[in-house]
Amino acid sequence: MTSHGTKIALVTGASRGLGRSMAIALARKGVDVIGTYHSNREEADATAASIAALGRKVAMFRLDTADVGGFAAFAGEVTQVLEGTWGRGQFDFLVNNAGIGIHAPFAETTEADFDRLMNIHLKGVFFLTQKMLPLIADGGRIVNLSSGLARFSLPGYAAYAAMKGGVEVLTRYLAKELGPRGIAVNTVAPGAIETDFGGGAVRDNQQLNALVSSVTALGRPGLPEDIGPAVASLLMEDNRWINAQRIEISGGMFI
Numbered sequence: 001m002t003s004h005g006t007k008i009a010l011v012t013g014a015s016r017g018l019g020r021s022m023a024i025a026l027a028r029k030g031v032d033v034i035g036t037y038h039s040n041r042e043e044a045d046a047t048a049a050s051i052a053a054l055g056r057k058v059a060m061f062r063l064d065t066a067d068v069g070g071f072a073a074f075a076g077e078v079t080q081v082l083e084g085t086w087g088r089g090q091f092d093f094l095v096n097n098a099g100i101g102i103h104a105p106f107a108e109t110t111e112a113d114f115d116r117l118m119n120i121h122l123k124g125v126f127f128l129t130q131k132m133l134p135l136i137a138d139g140g141r142i143v144n145l146s147s148g149l150a151r152f153s154l155p156g157y158a159a160y161a162a163m164k165g166g167v168e169v170l171t172r173y174l175a176k177e178l179g180p181r182g183i184a185v186n187t188v189a190p191g192a193i194e195t196d197f198g199g200g201a202v203r204d205n206q207q208l209n210a211l212v213s214s215v216t217a218l219g220r221p222g223l224p225e226d227i228g229p230a231v232a233s234l235l236m237e238d239n240r241w242i243n244a245q246r247i248e249i250s251g252g253m254f255i
Contacts, residue, residue, distance in 0.1 A: 034081065
């Protein structure tokens with residue numbers, strides 16, 4: 001169905017951090033991008049400009065991935081832009097990247113914190129993917145974002161990591177159920193990365209930065225540029241036979 005012509009990727013949370021790095025890395029590989037952002041239109045426009053400067057087509061939409069009720073309208077927007085900009089009814093790659101970080105000891109995690117993490121990281125991913133299924137081309141690919149924290153445990157991330165554990169299991173089920181359509185589904189699990197995620201702790205807290213460096217085989221925290229190109233390459237034809245896998249991109253944390 002899309003074996004010829006330009007590929008199109010939908011990347012959630014594409015305006016900043018890892019999502020921005022992924023979107024730009026995909027553009028560098030000749031992929032057009034539909035991106036979502038939560039609230040900062042300026043950052044979204046800047047990312048779009050970077051993609052356009054690479055000669056790729058790009059569209060950015062505001063989307064709250066915690067609000068399942070908004071997904072139908074979003075699917076309508078995507079359908080319109082696919083037809084209007086690309087003359088197509090489907091895109092090829094879905095990257096469920098959007099996320100937030102809440103750091104709190106298990107004993108102090110509130111129900112509101114838990115629900116917010118659940119809605120964005122697990123329920124949102126589940127139902128956004130479900131809503132996008134008719135818009136994903138047969139033979140396409142899905143990448144879900146997990147975290148190193150689903151493999152190793154650091155105090156303060158119980159709720160966040162539990163959602164990511166759910167995403168990893170969901171990935172395998174999606175791979176199984178979407179296999180007949182030729183859609184491969186994988187999980188990418190970044191380690192600690194220097195971004196503004198979770199208040200920018202890994203980047204700005206020297207003590208945490210040093211701790212991460214000390215437990216990472218390659219001796220430093222990750223950067224967005226370590227993740228984006230890896231995700232982009234996973235979506236390329238060379239990696240078509242990788243399916244239902246959890247791929248950690250952490251420089252070797254806690255090994």
